[in-house]
Amino acid sequence: MSRLQVELPGLTLKNPIMPASGCFGFGREYAQLYDLSKLGAIMVKATTLEPRFGNPTPRVAETPAGMLNAIGLQNPGLEKVVTEELPWLEQYDVPIIANVAGSETEDYVAVAERISNVPNVRALELNISCPNVKCGGITFGTDPEVAGELTRAVKAVSAVPVYVKLSPNVTDVTEIARAAEAGGADGLTLINTLVGMRFDPRTGKPVIANGTGGLSGPAVKPVALRMVYEVSRSVSIPVIGMGGISDVDDVINFMSAGATAVAVGTANFVDHFVCPNLIDALPDRLDELGIGNVTQLIGRSHRI
Amino acid sequence: MSRLQVELPGLTLKNPIMPASGCFGFGREYAQLYDLSKLGAIMVKATTLEPRFGNPTPRVAETPAGMLNAIGLQNPGLEKVVTEELPWLEQYDVPIIANVAGSETEDYVAVAERISNVPNVRALELNISCPNVKCGGITFGTDPEVAGELTRAVKAVSAVPVYVKLSPNVTDVTEIARAAEAGGADGLTLINTLVGMRFDPRTGKPVIANGTGGLSGPAVKPVALRMVYEVSRSVSIPVIGMGGISDVDDVINFMSAGATAVAVGTANFVDHFVCPNLIDALPDRLDELGIGNVTQLIGRSHRI
Amino acid sequence: MIRNERMKVAEQREIARNIYELVLEGKLADEIREPGRFIHVKAGETMDPLLRRPISIADYGNGRITLIYRAEGCGTRLISEKSPHGTADVLGPLGNGFPVRAAAPGTKALLVGGGIGVPPLYGLSKQLKEAGVEPVHVLGFQSDDVVFYEEKFSRLGETHIATVDGSRGTKGFVTDVLAKLGHEFGVYYSCGPVPMLKAVAEGMAGTEGYLSFEERMGCGIGACFACVCHTDSNDRGYVKVCSDGPVFKAGVVTI
Amino acid sequence: MIRNERMKVAEQREIARNIYELVLEGKLADEIREPGRFIHVKAGETMDPLLRRPISIADYGNGRITLIYRAEGCGTRLISEKSPHGTADVLGPLGNGFPVRAAAPGTKALLVGGGIGVPPLYGLSKQLKEAGVEPVHVLGFQSDDVVFYEEKFSRLGETHIATVDGSRGTKGFVTDVLAKLGHEFGVYYSCGPVPMLKAVAEGMAGTEGYLSFEERMGCGIGACFACVCHTDSNDRGYVKVCSDGPVFKAGVVTI
Numbered sequence A, B: 001m002s003r004l005q006v007e008l009p010g011l012t013l014k015n016p017i018m019p020a021s022g023c024f025g026f027g028r029e030y031a032q033l034y035d036l037s038k039l040g041a042i043m044v045k046a047t048t049l050e051p052r053f054g055n056p057t058p059r060v061a062e063t064p065a066g067m068l069n070a071i072g073l074q075n076p077g078l079e080k081v082v083t084e085e086l087p088w089l090e091q092y093d094v095p096i097i098a099n100v101a102g103s104e105t106e107d108y109v110a111v112a113e114r115i116s117n118v119p120n121v122r123a124l125e126l127n128i129s130c131p132n133v134k135c136g137g138i139t140f141g142t143d144p145e146v147a148g149e150l151t152r153a154v155k156a157v158s159a160v161p162v163y164v165k166l167s168p169n170v171t172d173v174t175e176i177a178r179a180a181e182a183g184g185a186d187g188l189t190l191i192n193t194l195v196g197m198r199f200d201p202r203t204g205k206p207v208i209a210n211g212t213g214g215l216s217g218p219a220v221k222p223v224a225l226r227m228v229y230e231v232s233r234s235v236s237i238p239v240i241g242m243g244g245i246s247d248v249d250d251v252i253n254f255m256s257a258g259a260t261a262v263a264v265g266t267a268n269f270v271d272h273f274v275c276p277n278l279i280d281a282l283p284d285r286l287d288e289l290g291i292g293n294v295t296q297l298i299g300r301s302h303r304i
Numbered sequence C, D: 001m002i003r004n005e006r007m008k009v010a011e012q013r014e015i016a017r018n019i020y021e022l023v024l025e026g027k028l029a030d031e032i033r034e035p036g037r038f039i040h041v042k043a044g045e046t047m048d049p050l051l052r053r054p055i056s057i058a059d060y061g062n063g064r065i066t067l068i069y070r071a072e073g074c075g076t077r078l079i080s081e082k083s084p085h086g087t088a089d090v091l092g093p094l095g096n097g098f099p100v101r102a103a104a105p106g107t108k109a110l111l112v113g114g115g116i117g118v119p120p121l122y123g124l125s126k127q128l129k130e131a132g133v134e135p136v137h138v139l140g141f142q143s144d145d146v147v148f149y150e151e152k153f154s155r156l157g158e159t160h161i162a163t164v165d166g167s168r169g170t171k172g173f174v175t176d177v178l179a180k181l182g183h184e185f186g187v188y189y190s191c192g193p194v195p196m197l198k199a200v201a202e203g204m205a206g207t208e209g210y211l212s213f214e215e216r217m218g219c220g221i222g223a224c225f226a227c228v229c230h231t232d233s234n235d236r237g238y239v240k241v242c243s244d245g246p247v248f249k250a251g252v253v254t255i
């Protein structure tokens, strides 16, 4: 077994590195740059029942060591994703984690049921934490009861393991984590973006047309690491960590904090080869640290 | 009246710029660098009933465009603050906002009662949001009922207006804001730090001896701006905004978002003259923007 | 092929107030087949500023590309500090450029640029000329001190300058010049701020035209949906400026 | 007086592997009265890296200061890229240095440095020598390729080098050299990693000594309480490395 391999419910990953949802589309663009089979997995863009156009532009704004986005879950809708995007990805030897979003429980359930039966979809990621849509998304992610219920409803129909994606915009992230676990979640992914704003000093108006946006990138990394640490200590299901990862020590640190694998979002816009670069750099860094197998990193901070 | 002057309960400020609590001690060190009378106000370091030594070191760690701190409210205690530090500040023509912290309601009340009677203390800032102490601090700042009760208890004894300092580590900051308002707060200050962590890749341990620390600096600015915007729209008491302010456009933007004045924390460590520099830069920037009076900025984004 | 390359800084100079001409050397230059494409440049070496900056390729050839940009915000100011010892981390070439073949040899083509929208028209004009098309340039700037490349454009064809304050050429906007131009054009090409594009497209209605757009970008390659514009011309209802554009046929993007 | 100055970069060179000597010019240099004080340097021009970096003043005079530092993390690497065209944003001088007068003229003083703790001892040694004290240097390094200033120290007095891998001088630690030194010292001064300081203080127990400490810093001027160490020597129970130190009399800081 390769020293980079990790096991997660539904997923045997060649390595613990995958692009985060929304930062990699359905893989077509990055496939121009490198072989997607190299990746541990791919978290594809959020899929909703109907196609969505998303929010007006500007949809992104730079912030110190971070960015705000309010894409608004633009996607071609379940039908196209299932008949066009996911089959296209079949040519690569890489498990797909399908990010599922909606406005009501019924939407989530409908998307989950159908998408979980696509052959290369090995897990679902329930997006209950998108801050950029008026209904649905984050409202599900801030109330433990609602989060637990939704998880239960989706678990009932899903043909593959279900990961719940947690919002950092909460007082106690472990409370939502435990509710998702109690609802039957097979794993957790975190963090989604922090709600933020930027203003234009000339007009006094928000720069993002939507007003608020989701903050991501290196700026949020300390918050993400803290939440991965807290959550992984308070549940017994595995965690996929993300939030500001851009170099190999970030991978090491998220795993030390308690993540079994990691996802890379914003960094794909800065270094378009970041995922394969991290995968290549990891063995050498493990050597330097005197660590034989990447799994030895997982939750190392809890033991000391 | 100067075009930079702003009015707040208990405070007539020459200008809307003041150093944030904990980043300026009791002013002695910065007084070596410039005349403190230039400042709009000074938010002095948290004062507790008894002296506190604080947390073990390392207490700070750098993060992308930010820093973590876990000082742990180190301070010489109420007696020394009232008899030595505040009287020393009497030589400057600048109103003092005293930051009050404690582990129990009684501590807050005792500190508030005595410190609010010191002549140059024109307002209190109730620190219910410090993430770096085991009891007290943030626990008061995440439960609206507890926050409201504490505010009421302190208001009952304070000789000066009371501002409540809000934690960003909550699901709905407006809920705590409204509870503080209902408890009789004269104003709100926000944000305190976001809870974060950093790890050492070699050891797998947290870099900050305390484990977690409070994230501040430019990295948190988008979150701070969003919360100032939300809170100022949901209460009718004034807001002092802070979180990552370092340049004159940040001042403009926090005021546009809804702040009546702003505080500068971490930036004092990067540019030790940042407060006087901002005060000097503000009139020119107002000219460029075609704005006559700084008060015209306040909540400008709400009107458009 | 899209490359990510540390290109060598061959030259960098300020050619007008805050306007820089940067010449980069590397393999990426050989991948460019069309004027009007762009590259995505990492401004500094740290996490702030974070995002790459999209800059049009003003000219290319012989293993080099020329960029012309305004040092404005924090990112472009850092780029302007790169000196001939150094390198620049560049992703590209990206997007789709101006179709040179849309202009028939022997006809006149109109090129209208505004401010930092002018640079990609230079490479376009050179190629039109080579293809036997006669380029006519109408270039708008804020004021005399930010005008650049007037002579270079003049060498390729008739060139009109407009400045808002009248400190060089016609006082006013490019549309003020257009109104007085007596030519027949087979096609027009334009790049500049949206209000200008809009005015040009209206003034040239009936003539085939190509417009280059700007939009805030994340990835620059079509993956993040940051740079989406509405369209009625396809059934998705949108186009992405970074990968479907930045150049679109007039009428495609709703402005 | 503490100044915040954009000092001119006069010289910058790598004097050992990843070890740089940086000479800065400015008014700040005239404010320094004592060896062992430090400055706080802004590494880049943006928000990342954010905090200033504390670096000891290795030498000063004639309107110049010399820093010697290891380019390790992101901040010191950026500092190492500053070239003689540029400037460095410096706050200082900060802290309290080594008391030269603690050594009586005619006596021998022991100076023990480890790695990047060696630099401030150079300025100290020069001043001791001028004051008629005979400095004896014991300098520890990881290996031959990171040894610096051996010749400069040798010119001032007896100099012993220890390297962990034995690639230069004595194999082992500075304490291995100290054990074999036959001299009588009136006072010792030391700067380096805490385990070294501890070992030196133990080995020299009974002799008056001064130790220079490092601690993570925020403000660098005593306002933020980041750099606090326990002490039994005052009734506050603590000292701040940045403003009470970095040099403390041996025994003051609990190690």
Ligand SMILES: Cc1cc2nc3c(=O)[nH]c(=O)nc-3n(C[C@H](O)[C@H](O)[C@H](O)COP(=O)(O)OP(=O)(O)OC[C@H]3O[C@@H](n4cnc5c(N)ncnc54)[C@H](O)[C@@H]3O)c2cc1C
Residues within 6 Å of the ligand: A061, A062, C038, C051, C052, C053, C054, C055, C056, C057, C068, C069, C070, C071, C072, C073, C074, C075, C076, C077, C116, C117, C119, C120, C213, C214, C215, C216, C217, C246
């Ligand atoms: C396809 C394309 C081609 C371009 N070609 C050129 C060119 O040849 N010459 C030139 O001077 N400029 C060009 N621009 C505009 C250039 O990208 C911006 O001026 C630049 O990104 C501003 O960065 P900054 O660091 O100066 O500003 P900042 O204000 O620090 O930028 C903050 C963020 O906003 C983005 N941004 C700011 N202005 C623009 C803008 N107008 N368009 C898109 N994003 C923006 C930045 O990329 C960054 O992410 C082009 C833009 C696009 C989309």
Ligand SMILES: Cc1cc2nc3c(=O)[nH]c(=O)nc-3n(C[C@H](O)[C@H](O)[C@H](O)COP(=O)(O)OP(=O)(O)OC[C@H]3O[C@@H](n4cnc5c(N)ncnc54)[C@H](O)[C@@H]3O)c2cc1C
Residues within 6 Å of the ligand: B061, B062, D038, D051, D052, D053, D054, D055, D056, D057, D068, D069, D070, D071, D072, D073, D074, D075, D076, D077, D116, D117, D119, D120, D213, D214, D215, D216, D217, D246
């Ligand atoms: C009073 C004093 C004098 C010093 N003198 C010298 C000197 O003359 N030459 C030299 O090479 N080094 C010296 N150091 C150590 C030097 O400050 C650190 O090596 C440097 O800050 C590391 O920055 P970085 O960007 O390379 O590392 P990073 O890992 O990027 O630094 C991250 C953060 O940790 C802090 N940090 C990292 N290491 C240290 C450290 N050892 N001490 C304090 N803070 C640290 C940085 O300042 C920064 O805030 C001194 C430290 C102090 C406190």
Ligand SMILES: Cc1cc2nc3c(=O)[nH]c(=O)nc-3n(C[C@H](O)[C@H](O)[C@H](O)COP(=O)(O)O)c2cc1C
Residues within 6 Å of the ligand: A020, A021, A022, A023, A045, A046, A069, A071, A073, A099, A127, A130, A165, A191, A192, A193, A215, A216, A217, A218, A220, A242, A243, A244, A245, A263, A264, A265, A266, A267, C218, C224
């Ligand atoms: C442009 C953009 C679009 C995103 N879209 C989605 C999405 O569709 N579904 C989702 O669950 N998360 C989405 N996210 C959040 C990321 O998957 C990730 O959780 C977050 O950005 C933190 O990671 P990072 O700092 O590495 O970007 C998006 C993030 C960005 C920047």
Ligand SMILES: Cc1cc2nc3c(=O)[nH]c(=O)nc-3n(C[C@H](O)[C@H](O)[C@H](O)COP(=O)(O)O)c2cc1C
Residues within 6 Å of the ligand: B020, B021, B022, B023, B045, B046, B069, B071, B073, B099, B127, B130, B165, B191, B192, B193, B215, B216, B217, B218, B220, B242, B243, B244, B245, B263, B264, B265, B266, B267, D218, D224
């Ligand atoms: C080193 C340090 C110490 C702080 N101590 C206090 C404190 O004692 N009381 C308090 O209310 N806030 C304290 N804060 C929080 C700041 O007052 C401020 O709310 C926060 O840092 C955000 O502003 P900034 O990003 O400008 O630093 C401290 C912050 C820092 C960085």
Ligand code: FES
Residues within 6 Å of the ligand: C216, C217, C218, C219, C220, C221, C222, C223, C224, C225, C226, C227, C228, C240, C241, C242, C243
């Ligand atoms: S910038 Fe990402 S899709 Fe265009």
Ligand code: FES
Residues within 6 Å of the ligand: D216, D217, D218, D219, D220, D221, D222, D223, D224, D225, D226, D227, D228, D240, D241, D242, D243
């Ligand atoms: S670094 Fe702030 S008190 Fe020493």
